[in-house]
Amino acid sequence: MKKYRGYLIDLDGTIYQGKKRFPAAQRFIQRLQANHIPFLFVTNNTTKEPADVVANLADNHDIYVQEQNVYTAGMATAAYLAQDANRQHREKTALVIGENGLKSVISQAGFDLFQADPAYVVAALDYDVTYEKLAQATLAIQQGAQFIGTNADALIPTERGMLPGAGSIIDLLRYATHVEPVLIGKPNDLIIKNAIELLHLPADQVVMVGDNYQTDIKAGMKAGIDTLLVYTGVSTPTEVKQEPVAPTHEIESLDDWEV
Template sequence: MANYRGYLIDLDGTVYQGKIQIPAARRFIARLQAHEIPFLFVTNNTTKKPAEVVANLAVNHDIHVQESNVYTAGMATAEYMKDDAHKRKLPLTANVIGEPDLKSLISLAGFDVFSSQPAYVVAALDYDLTYEKVAQAALAIQNGARFIGTNADTLIPTERGKLPGAGSIIDLLRYATQVDPILIGKPNDLIIKNAIKLLQLSTDQVVMVGDNYQTDIKAGIKAGIDTLLVYTGVSHPDEVHQEDIQPTHEIESFDDWKI
């Protein structure tokens, strides 16, 4: 196995499936901590702040980390919007389809998330999605608002099975408006490049770890880093082996991986 100095690790389907534990993942994180190898959980999940991610890992999965170990698509989205608004001299106004924690992150970045004339529309996973929310977002996009999608996940592995993800909501708006969104999370490499900077390592020193070829692995490939696909969630070997570019490494379980 390669000797990496840093790990970027997906959460949903990789470290856990909803509230279902993946014991081999817990042992893998413990080995990283024992060897003092830095890592970041790079997640497309926008429904929780880092503190809640940390609490969930501790309470439900017996994995104990710090908030500094977490980098979410919500955090990357807020950073992107603030930089983009500054460059384009746009007002800090947004319509956000998403959970309260995502709205809070964007609000903390200086945006009015209750504007009737938003400069940005953000679409993410929203457990209380309604037709009216979609209608307001579609109208704003048609009126010229910049369309931001937090991530393209079509499905989320949970204890109930694979449920619709943010990508399903984003595609609804894309289809309705015929406007392509700016995607922030995986498979976009923006979130990966930001995470590598946080680790203060070079691209040849880190590996992207995940269960989903279409998001985790493609993001790593786009960012020019090695990838490790673990078959605990979305992707299956038969599907992956038909792809033109293969993951650098494939494993059935984290117990198969030597640090």
């Protein structure tokens, strides 16, 4: 097995499934920490801020990390919005379909989330999504707002099973408006390239670890880094065998991987 100097690691389906613990994942993180190998949890989950992710890992999974170990699609989206608004000379206003974790990081980036005619519409996973929210977003996009999707996950793994993800909401707006969104999170490589820069390591020394071929693995491939697919979440061996390009590594459990 190749030895990597840095790891980018998915959360949902890789480290846990909802509140379900993955003991092998806990042992994997402990091995990284014992060997002083830097890592970032790179997650498409936009519902939480880094502090919430850290607290969830500690309280529910006995995994103890720092906020600096977390990089979310929400953080990447806020960074993209700020850069795009400056580059395009657009107002820093946004209508956000999403949870408070996403709204908070976008607000911290200097955006007004309450203006009637927003320059941006950001769509993400929203546990309280309503027809009215979708109607407002549809109208704003039709009127010229830039359409941003945080990530394309059609499903998210939970203790209840596979539930609709952000991609399902984004696709509804795409279908309604006939406008293609700018996608920020995995499988887009933007979030991965940002994360690699945060590790301060060469790309060929970093590996992307995840359970979902369509998001985690494709994002790593697009960013030009090695990939490690663990079969604990979304993707199955049968599905992956049908893909034209295989992950760099495939394992059944994170216990099978030596750091």
